[in-house]
Amino acid sequence: xxxxxxxxxxxxxxxxxxxxxxxxxxxxxxxxxxxxxxxxxxxxxxxxxxxxxxxxxxxxxxxxxxxxxxxxxxxxxxxxxxxxxxxxxxxxxxxxxxxxxxxxxxxxxxxxxxxxxxxxxxxxxxxxxxxxxxxxxxxxxxxxxxxxxxxxxxxxxxxxxxxxxxxxxxxxxxxxxxxxxxxxxxxxxxxxxxxxxxxxxxxxxxxxxxxxxxxxxxxxxxxxxxxxxxxxxxxxxxxxxxxxxxxxxxxxxxxxxxxxxxxxxxxxxxxxxxxxxxxxx
Amino acid sequence: xxxxxxxxxxxxxxxxxxxxxxxxxxxxxxxxxxxxxxxxxxxxxxxxxxxxxxxxxxxxxxxxxxxxxxxxxxxxxxxxxxxxxxxxxxxxxxxxxxxxxxxxxxxxxxxxxxxxxxxxxxxxxxxxxxxxxxxxxxxxxxxxxxxxxxxxxxxxxxxxxxxxxxxxxxxxxxxxxxxxxxxxxxxxxxxxxxxxxxxxxxxxxxxxxxxxxxxxxxxxxxxxxxxxxxxxxxxxxxxxxxxxxxxxxxxxxxxxxxxxxxxxxxxxxxxxxxxxxxxxxxxxxxxxxxxxxxxxxxxxxxxxxxxxxxxxxxxxxxxxx
Ligand SMILES: [Mg+2]
Numbered sequence: 001x002x003x004x005x006x007x008x009x010x011x012x013x014x015x016x017x018x019x020x021x022x023x024x025x026x027x028x029x030x031x032x033x034x035x036x037x038x039x040x041x042x043x044x045x046x047x048x049x050x051x052x053x054x055x056x057x058x059x060x061x062x063x064x065x066x067x068x069x070x071x072x073x074x075x076x077x078x079x080x081x082x083x084x085x086x087x088x089x090x091x092x093x094x095x096x097x098x099x100x101x102x103x104x105x106x107x108x109x110x111x112x113x114x115x116x117x118x119x120x121x122x123x124x125x126x127x128x129x130x131x132x133x134x135x136x137x138x139x140x141x142x143x144x145x146x147x148x149x150x151x152x153x154x155x156x157x158x159x160x161x162x163x164x165x166x167x168x169x170x171x172x173x174x175x176x177x178x179x180x181x182x183x184x185x186x187x188x189x190x191x192x193x194x195x196x197x198x199x200x201x202x203x204x205x206x207x208x209x210x211x212x213x214x215x216x217x218x219x220x221x222x223x224x225x226x227x228x229x230x231x232x233x234x235x236x237x238x239x240x241x242x243x244x245x246x247x248x249x250x251x252x253x254x255x256x257x258x259x260x261x262x263x264x265x266x267x268x269x270x271x272x273x274x275x276x277x278x279x280x281x
Numbered sequence: 282x283x284x285x286x287x288x289x290x291x292x293x294x295x296x297x298x299x300x301x302x303x304x305x306x307x308x309x310x311x312x313x314x315x316x317x318x319x320x321x322x323x324x325x326x327x328x329x330x331x332x333x334x335x336x337x338x339x340x341x342x343x344x345x346x347x348x349x350x351x352x353x354x355x356x357x358x359x360x361x362x363x364x365x366x367x368x369x370x371x372x373x374x375x376x377x378x379x380x381x382x383x384x385x386x387x388x389x390x391x392x393x394x395x396x397x398x399x400x401x402x403x404x405x406x407x408x409x410x411x412x413x414x415x416x417x418x419x420x421x422x423x424x425x426x427x428x429x430x431x432x433x434x435x436x437x438x439x440x441x442x443x444x445x446x447x448x449x450x451x452x453x454x455x456x457x458x459x460x461x462x463x464x465x466x467x468x469x470x471x472x473x474x475x476x477x478x479x480x481x482x483x484x485x486x487x488x489x490x491x492x493x494x495x496x497x498x499x500x501x502x503x504x505x506x507x508x509x510x511x512x513x514x515x516x517x518x519x520x521x522x523x524x525x526x527x528x529x530x531x532x533x534x535x536x537x538x539x540x541x542x543x544x545x546x547x548x549x550x551x552x553x554x555x556x557x558x559x560x561x562x563x564x565x566x567x568x569x570x571x572x573x574x575x576x577x578x579x580x581x582x583x584x585x586x587x588x589x590x591x592x593x594x595x596x597x598x599x600x601x602x
Contacts, residue, residue: 110384119355123379129345130380133352133360136337141356160376163345171337 002065003057003086006050012219015085016046017279020248021272022081022094028268030077030098033106036245036258037152038078040183040217044241045082047222048148057087060115066145067118067134071127072152072181073107074260080104080114088116125158127151128178132168135176135236146230149178154186157195162207168236169208176236177229178209181216183245185256204238216241249274284497285475288490291455295393297432298451299324302361302391304433305440306332312440313353315339315346315362323363323393324451343368347376347388354386359440363391366408366450370415381446382420389439390415390448395425396486396537397565397582398454398575407570408450412485413542415448416515422468423515424449425536425544427489428458434466435512442468450486452537454575457490460510471518477507480531480593480600483522485511485544488535488563488584495589506593517547519555526556531600533561533592537584540564559599561592 006012019042027033049055053066070079077097084091089103096102103114107122121127131149138145155161168176180200188194197203204211210232214225222241229237245259246252249271263271306312306328313335314328320338329336339346343364350360362369369392370377381388392411399407415423422443426435432451439447464472474489475496484492489510496506507529509521526532532552534545545562552558565582579585 119380120383121379123375125344126348126376126380129348129376130352130355132345133349133354134356135352136349137353137356137358140334140358160342160344160348163342164348167339167342167345167349 001056002054009219012046012050013279015050016042017248017275019046019078019081019085020275022085022091023077024263024268024271024275026081026094026097027077027262028265029095031262033077033098033262034074034260035262036252036256037072037075037181037183039249040243040245040247041075041078041181042248043217043219044179044222044243045078047219047226049082049086051223052226053148054145057116060088064143064145067147069119069127069131069134069147069149070108071121071149072124072155073122076104076106076108079108083116089114124152124155125160128161128164131176131178132164132171132173135168135173136171138175139173146175146177149176151178151180153180153182153184153191153197156180156197165204165207165209172234173236174233177226178236178238180238180240181243182240183243185245185254185259187256187259189256200240208235210235210237211240212237213240213242216243217247248278250278286459286493288457288459290458292429292458293453293455294426294429294432294451295324295453297426297429298363298391298436299327301433301436303327303331305437306335309359309441311357312359312361313337315350315360317341317343317346317364319364323365323391325363343372344376347373348380350388351380351384351386354388355384359387359389361389361391361440363393365394365406366392366411367394367406370408370411370448374414377446378418382418385420385445387444388446390446392448392450393453395450395452397570397578397584398452398456398487398537400454400575400578401572403572404569409539409565409570411448411450412514412536412538412544413546416542416547420445421515422447422513424468424512425485425514426451426466426512427486427510428456428460430458430462431460431464431466431512434464438466438468452487456487459490466512469513469516469518471521472510472512473507473521474510475506475508477505478529479505480533480596481507481509481525481529482533482535482589483509483511483525483544483548484535485514486537488537491584491586492535492589494586495593498586498590499593504593504597511544514544514547517551519551522548522551523555526552526558531559531596533563533589533596535563535589538564540566559596561596563588563592
C-alpha cells in the first residue's frame with residue numbers, strides 16, 4: 001500500500017514547519033551539517049513525500065515505488081527528517097545524526113542500513129547519471145514508476161550533469177523528473193558571481209528537456225508543477241524551483257554563509273523562535 | 282620438467298573479452314553493455330550486433346556512462362561498461378568510488394588497451410595505472426587475465442560470479458594464447474603454471490607468458506623457477522604467494538603496469554606482513570610510455586623474458602650470500 005497522499009494545504013504547511021524544527025534541532029545536536037539548503041528545501045521534500053511520490057514506509061523496497069535520488073547528498077539532514085516524519089524510522093533516531101555508529105551519515109550511505117535511501121551520494125554531479133540509468137531500466141522493463149532527482153544549482157557547474165542531461169533527452173526518458181534547487185547561492189557566494197548559470201531555463205531547453213519554473217517554497221505551485229511534469233511525453237522534465245536558502249528563519253534567509261553550517265545552542269533557540277513566529281503569522 | 286604451455290597463435294585479449302561478453306549476453310537476459318563511441322575497438326561489437334536493444338550508446342561521456350551503469354545495476358540489470366582503461370579507470374574514478382563502489386553495485390568495468398603494448402598511440406592511451414587505482418577502492422574486484430582464452434572465461438566470471446563492482450583489463454596487441462580452454466578461473470585464486478624451488482615469478486597479464494619463457498630457459502641452466510599467474514589482483518591469493526615465499530625464498534613480480542601500486546605492490550603488501558623474502562619488482566619504471574611497436578616498447582622498458590632472466594640471476598646471487 002502506498003502512503004496516502006495529503007491534500008490538505010494546512011496540514012502540509014504544518015508538516016513543513018515540523019520538519020524545519022526537527023532539522024534545526026538535529027543539526028544543533030550534530031554540531032555540523034548543512035542548514036541553509038535543508039531549510040530551503042523543506043517545502044519540496046514535504047510535497048514529494050506527502051503528496052507526490054508513490055512510496056511505502058512499511059515496505060521501502062516495494063518494486064513499484066517511485067525512486068527519489070538526492071544528488072546533493074549534503075541535504076541529508078532534511079532527507080532523514082522527512083523520512084522519519086513519514087514513518088521510515090523513529091524520529092528519536094534523528095538525534096544520532098553524524099555521530100559515530102549512526103545510520104544517519106553526514107552524507108547518505110546505504111551500507112549503514114537506513115531504510116528509504118535510494119543512493120549513497122555526496123560527490124556532486126553524479127545523481128542525474130544514476131537517475132538516467134534507473135529510468136532507462138524502468139523504461140526497458142515497461143514499468144510505470146518515476147525517478148525524481150534533486151539537484152543543487154551550484155552542482156550544475158559540474159560538467160557531468162550536462163552529460164547526463166544530454167543522455168536523458170536522447171533516450172527520451174519521460175519518467176525522469178529533475179528538480180533544480182535554484183536558491184542562487186553556493187558555498188562561496190552567489191552562483192552568478194562564482195560561475196554564472198543563467199540563462200538556465202534556455203540551457204535545459206537546449207538540452208532537450210521540458211522546463212517548468214516554480215516557487216519552490218510554495219506547496220501549491222510545487223504540486224501543480226509536478227502534475228504538469230508527470231504529463232510530459234517523450235522527454236524528461238526539469239522543474240527549476242526557486243527557493244530561499246534558510247527559508248523559515250528570516251534572519252538567515254538567503255545568506256550563503258549558512259550553506260554548510262550548524263547553529264550553536266544559542267542560535268538554535270533563536271532560529272526556532274523565529275520559525276514559530278513566521279509560521280504563526 | 283618440460284614445457285607445459287605452448288602458444289596456439291597470437292591473439293589480442295580483447296577478442297577473448299568480446300567472445301566472453303557475447304556468451305554472457307546469451308546466458309543472461311539482464312546483461313547490458315554501455316558504449317562510449319569506441320565499440321569495436323574495446324570488443325563490445327559482437328554483443329552490440331547480437332543484442333542491439335541491450336547495447337546503449339551514450340557517446341563520449343565516460344562519467345555519465347559510469348553513473349548510468351550504477352543506476353542500471355540498482356534496478357537489477359548487469360551493466361558492462363567498456364572503454365579504454367585510461368578512461369574507464371581514471372577519468373571516472375570518482376563515479377566508480379562513490380556511485381559504484383560506495384553503493385557496492387555489480388557494475389562490470391572493462392579496461393581496454395591495457396599496458397604498454399597499445400603501442401603507437403603513445404602515452405595518453407596506454408593504461409599503466411589502472412590496477413593501482415582500481416585496487417585501492419573498497420568493494421572492488423580487479424581482474425587481469427593473461428591471454429585471450431583466459432579473458433573469455435574471466436569476463437564471464439566477472440559478470441556471473443562476482444556480485445559487487447569489478448574491473449577487468451585486457452589489451453589490443455596480439456599476444457600468445459596458451460592457457461587451456463577447459464581451465465577453471467576461480468576469482469581470487471592464483472594459478473600455479475610451472476613448479477619450481479629456487480625462486481618464484483608472480484606475474485599478471487601478458488607478462489605471464491614472458492615469465493613462463495624465462496622459466497623454461499632458466500630450466501636449461503638448472504635453475505628451477507616457479508611461475509604463478511595472478512589473474513585476480515584483488516582480492517589477491519595470499520596463500521599461494523606466502524607458500525611460494527616459504528618454499529622458494531625469492532620472489533619476482535612482473536606486470537605491464539607501473540612498478541608501483543599494481544601487482545608488485547599487492548604482493549609486497551602480503552609478504553611484508555606475512556613472510557618477507559628478497560623481492561624484485563618488474564614493471565614500468567614510474568614514467569610515461571611513448572609511441573612505438575609493442576615489442577619495441579616492451580623491450581625498451583624491460584618488460585620481457587630477458588629482463589626476468591637477468592633479474593632472477595641477480596636475485597639468486599643475493600639469496601645465496
Ligand atoms: Mg545553491
